[in-house]
Amino acid sequence: MGTAEITNKLWFGTFYNGLTDCVNHLLCKLSCFCAAVLISQKPKKEEAEHPVTTKKKSKEEIEAAKALKIKKKEEEEQQRWRWWGLFVFLYARCVGGGCMNLFMKERWEEDKYEDGVKWKFLEHRGPFFPPEYQHLPDNVNFYYNGKVVKLGLAAEEVALFFAQMLDHEYTTKDVFRNNFFKDWRKEMTLEERVLISDLNKCDFQELHTMHKEKVEARKAMSKEEKLVMKEANQKIVEEYGFCILDHHRERIGNFKIEPPGLFRGRGEHPKQGMLKKRIQPEDVIINCGKKSCIPEPPAGHHWKEVRHDNTVTWLASWTENVQGSCKYVMLNPSSKLKGEKDWEKYEVARRLKSCVNGIRQQYQQDIKSKQMETRQRAVALYFIDKLALRAGNEKEEGETADTVGCCSLRVEHITLHDLLEDKECVVEFDFLGKDCIRYYNKVPVTKRTCLLNKHLSSLLPGLTAKVFRTFNASITLQEQLQQLSNMTDNPTEKLLSYNRANRAVAVLCNHQRVPPKTFDQSMANLQSKIDGRREQLALAKSELKLAKKEVKAHSSDSKLQAVVERKKKAVQRCEEQLMKMEVQATNREENKQIALGTSKLNYLDPRISVAWCKNMEVPLDKIYNKSQRDKFAWAVDMTGADFIF
């Protein structure tokens, strides 16, 4: 590589990255200004095009709405921070020479901020607080032992939390009820506490009914009312939902403070039903840039603390009272901070690809090791790799539901069979994993923890137990897509193949869901639709036959010929619709207990999917919705059809 070229790149790198603050800032301001002008002009335009007849207006309105949508899209696209731009640029220039992964990658790493620094400038409005609780209307009553009891504000609010959940299974569980009652009593006045001593004598029915009515009323709102609500919400998002990070406006993920309520732990959680208390500004730590405006706390309040820590990515945090854990306000997945990290994750997984064979050989060896520790490590790694189990960190006993991962499996979770269902040496797993999802699997094995991660990172920098899940998920997707999809398939079949590949990964990672309550019913509905369509098709076919006969009889009458054509089209349309529905039925049936979203969002290198779409000529929006396209914008932008994981 010539010196001139290097110099050139370095210059560009410096230029791009260091682009003096004021110039960069100016550009940013300019683009914001332009957007503001465009927005402020829009209503005027619509007004100008106003009058004429109602029918025409509505048509025009539709057109205008469409144009507006496109414009908005373009604007968004223009405002998108293409933080991966330098990489793509350099890669494009260098890929011919094949030097990218060494020289340029290093250059790229160097250009990032110094160790641990995540940003230089960060400004935001602080989190958004839920509204204060308002007393119940006078005609809605809580009864104790059959008598009306007017509760104080605090106790009433908590009573309503319980009342709202009355339809939920939670409220029938002893643990939930006991925890709730204990915490509820803490919120009562002395008088209330003396009176209310038995949850079974509490009647929340009126509160429950009121809540349900409110929900119904919200559903039944007129279009106009809904629009008003929507606009009000958008205003909140506009104000609190964004921050400025290093000159770019970025969407915040969860800018709303979690409202108070009853803790809904998963599975047999010992703390379910406990009161999750209301968070005050006095509980909240704000994190922002030193030079930025400090967000204003709600009137009459102050923040717990304001700090300027640019080695972390959160904008605000508070400690939650049920588990004592920290909650954070962080950026949306489409942001640079999240996207870059995501990209990095997949790069580590790809690096594993080149050395996974060696690692596998080694743990097979280590399984025979004389040292107990080495042997245990090897077995754990074997299962993490083969079954995509999670690492299984230690948890405090009694504080959470009893769930395990690979390194925390206990004897009772495993049964060893010398022979099971014709297979030798079978390990039977049965345990509750993350979110209390049951893992059940029978695995034939061949005859012959923090320590684990340390060992892994010595094999490959950045390698940890969870990388195996990412790696095996992504590589499985790639292989399955390769095996299942054909260029000659129609679009519907192609999508089925994609879903099946995705499904293979979800099964591997044990991503489950409870089948929707309406599943059987909706399946039956679809089936009857299919049957109906079949009959229709048969009818259309016989009609076509008849029409053809007619043509033959009356030697090529042009009118009759046209009828035949029409009938042919009808048959075709019918066949297409039938095929679509049948594929839909297959897909839905196969998806009954499987959730695809988690793997798509967290485990599958998006570049595999983008490349597949390009190769198969499938539009990207068939497999990624808007927020997925936003999250993976970096991959969409930089990936060609030739990408291989």
Add this chain to the structure above:
DNA sequence: AGCGGCACTTAGAAAATATCGG
């Protein structure tokens, strides 16, 4: 060297919204 806590990713449920088909 072991542990507790902090920061961040991953997860399924539920709510909200869009789409479909009669």
Add this chain to the structure above:
DNA sequence: CCGATATTTTCTAAGTGCCGCT
């Protein structure tokens, strides 16, 4: 256009992994 159903978004719990402290 309207209700049922499907999809998307929101919500927040539940994991992983590492760092700094003792």
